[in-house]
Amino acid sequence: MEIERARTDRLGLLLDQFDKARETAQVRLTGLSDEEYLWEPVPGCWSVRRRGEAVTPRAFGPGEWVLDLGAPDIPASEYAEVARQAADGMTVAKIAEDWSVSIERVEQILAHTGEPEPDETPVTTIAWRLGHLHYQFAGEWEWTFGERRQDPKQLVDFTPSAALALEQFWAVIDRWRDSVAVVTEEQLDTVGFSQYPYGSAPDDPYVSVLWGSNLEFIHHMAEIALLRDLWQARFTTPG
Incomplete structure (x- = not known):
């Protein structure tokens, strides 16, 4: 067998x-x-x-x-993913579209240093x-x-x-x-x-x-x- x-x-x-x-x-x-x-x-x-x-x-x-479903945002747990997207050549505009947030929000995340604050998720x-x-x-x-x-x-x-x-x-x-x-x-x-x-x-x-x-x-x-x-x-x- x-x-x-x-x-x-x-x-x-x-x-x-x-x-x-x-x-x-x-x-x-x-x-x-x-x-x-x-x-x-x-x-x-x-x-x-x-x-x-x-x-x-x-x-x-x-x-x-x-x-x-709440207002669109990028949780702190995904900051590293946003950084990877940018490092892989994705434009800030495309990242913003991907996450349904503003360009300013993506720029804020990419400029963030240190450990992000824990998410306040429902x-x-x-x-x-x-x-x-x-x-x-x-x-x-x-x-x-x-x-x-x-x-x-x-x-x-x-x-x-x-x-x-x-x-x-x-x-x-x-x-x-x-x-x-x-x-x-x-x-x-x-x-x-x-x-x-x-x-x-x-x-x-x-x-x-x-x-x-x-x-x-x-x-x-x-x-x-x-x-x-x-x-x-x-x-x-x-x-």
Whole structure:
């Protein structure tokens, strides 16, 4: 009997990493209730809300329910990435366009010295984190394997139902994964193979874009897992 060997090619490694992360995430999300999905552990959370109840200036979505989004900025955790973009020859104007901020803001960041102050980022609900991943992977598929014309922020009809959100989310994830699985070595090295409009995908080889997609999936799913742990602790921790 021939033993199946693990793939060690670039695409194989990225797919294997993603598949293991997806398997773990699906187990961790089993039994997610609507109440837990929308739970706001602290005041001022970003979440999925009815259009007229959104608390942020750029909340978006095509239907009744929208995903909170604040004013555009570059967080301190991304200052090093901005510096790399400039070092690689990207103009200040292009960097500003890439991050949807002003040229003055980019110049301020490039002139910054020393350690940046910690970001004051909002806490986001499980609904927000799933919604964020949902529209990103839907958009990445559209702008890599689809018609490359629809705004990613209008592709997902957000919902307050955890079960429906997960059903739709996994369908999008599986479609994206199936398409990635047949990418060729030449396409992996092609700059602009993905034209996803939010971020640097059009300027990067696709293998780098895939690496970033894995990272995005893994870190948001880890955050969701922690929120589930905290939700459970609400009922066991003495008040």
